[in-house]
Amino acid sequence: MDKLKSYLITNFSLLFFTIFTPLFAIASVVFMIKLATYTAVIQLSLLEMFKLYLFVLPELFFYTLPITFFAAATMTLFRFSTDNEIVVFFSLGIHPSFIYKVFAFPAVFLTLLLYIDFFFVFPHANVMTHNLIEFKKGEAKFNLSASEFGHKFGSWMLYIGEKIDENNFKEIILFQKEEEQELFINAKYAEILNNQGLLKLHLKEGQAYNYKEEELSQINFKTMDINDVMTSELREYQVGLDYWLSEHRRSAKIKEFITRTLISLFPFITLFFTLSFGIAHVRHNKSQIYLYLFLTIIIYFALSIALIDVIGFYTIPLIIICTWLLSYFLYRRNILARF
Numbered sequence: 001m002d003k004l005k006s007y008l009i010t011n012f013s014l015l016f017f018t019i020f021t022p023l024f025a026i027a028s029v030v031f032m033i034k035l036a037t038y039t040a041v042i043q044l045s046l047l048e049m050f051k052l053y054l055f056v057l058p059e060l061f062f063y064t065l066p067i068t069f070f071a072a073a074t075m076t077l078f079r080f081s082t083d084n085e086i087v088v089f090f091s092l093g094i095h096p097s098f099i100y101k102v103f104a105f106p107a108v109f110l111t112l113l114l115y116i117d118f119f120f121v122f123p124h125a126n127v128m129t130h131n132l133i134e135f136k137k138g139e140a141k142f143n144l145s146a147s148e149f150g151h152k153f154g155s156w157m158l159y160i161g162e163k164i165d166e167n168n169f170k171e172i173i174l175f176q177k178e179e180e181q182e183l184f185i186n187a188k189y190a191e192i193l194n195n196q197g198l199l200k201l202h203l204k205e206g207q208a209y210n211y212k213e214e215e216l217s218q219i220n221f222k223t224m225d226i227n228d229v230m231t232s233e234l235r236e237y238q239v240g241l242d243y244w245l246s247e248h249r250r251s252a253k254i255k256e257f258i259t260r261t262l263i264s265l266f267p268f269i270t271l272f273f274t275l276s277f278g279i280a281h282v283r284h285n286k287s288q289i290y291l292y293l294f295l296t297i298i299i300y301f302a303l304s305i306a307l308i309d310v311i312g313f314y315t316i317p318l319i320i321i322c323t324w325l326l327s328y329f330l331y332r333r334n335i336l337a338r339f
Contacts, residue, residue, distance in 0.1 A: 008103075009102065012072055015076050019068050023064050027064055048132065052133075055129040059125070062118055065113075069107065070266065074289065081278065081279055096275060100272075100275060104268070111265055114260075118260040122260075161173075173185070173186045183210055184208070190202065207219065254308075262315070263301070272327035275331055
């Protein structure tokens with residue numbers, strides 16, 4: 001039995017990686033196309049693009065692994081059926097339940113892995129992706145240049161006499177008008193500083209004027225910092241449970257939680273489908289197995305998304321029960337009744 005189990009797992013593993021590699025490559029290409037849209041508004045270095053790719057890896061694995069497992073397990077059994085090895089197994093007294101148990105262990109392991117992925121890793125990866133993009137957007141707002149028309153700098157009007165480099169400028173003038181006062185600042189030099197995502201303007205050697213009704217005050221300064229002018233909307237990292245229970249984007253996160261829970265369970269609750277489709281009479285089912293695989297994946301994923309708006313959290317038990325009952329019915333009719 002151990003040799004037979006090892007034989008089944010070995011063949012399954014080879015086919016699993018054969019299917020997973022191109023599927024993962026396609027998903028990566030789709031993400032890279034999406035990443036290219038970010039470069040229209042922000043500048044990304046190769047290192048930053050690589051970081052974004054690392055942050056999205058949990059999501060790529062989450063959607064490709066369950067589909068790959070289902071397809072690889074079914075095609076492995078179908079290959080055995082094509083080579084008449086399944087007939088040999090059953091002739092030696094091997095019960096179909098033994099095959100089910102062989103694939104049940106990796107299915108349960110993958111289900112747990114997927115659940116950990118979306119419940120604990122997703123929040124961290126999403127926060128890191130969001131913060132990096134927001135940080136780069138904040139930097140893009142500071143892409144200042146010398147111009148006779150000036151710039152909008154938060155609530156300030158900013159004029160730059162000369163740009164030394166990306167972060168340093170000469171002859172800076174800032175003006176801000178409020179209801180009861182007007183502020184005017186001029187400085188010989190200015191530098192953009194980045195302090196953990198908070199961007200600020202550091203002024204050197206200048207004067208600041210404050211004009212109110214019949215009152216004008218002046219101060220000379222060597223350095224002055226203008227803080228909190230353009231801050232990025234950075235999110236704080238939360239542990240998995242806090243992330244899912246927080247009120248931020250609550251309705252969207254409820255839908256994500258339901259859908260991803262069902263996707264996590266997909267490898268395990270479709271095992272009877274795997275046996276029903278994979279163990280087949282080749283003459284009758286050769287052209288239908290691919291259709292069965294496609295329809296099962298499409299219908300399962302579509303219902304997991306469509307029913308959320310109708311019945312909410314009841315989608316999870318409904319999909320699980322219906323999938324298991326239908327798959328077990330096909331398993332008893334197509335497999336147990338014949339073998």
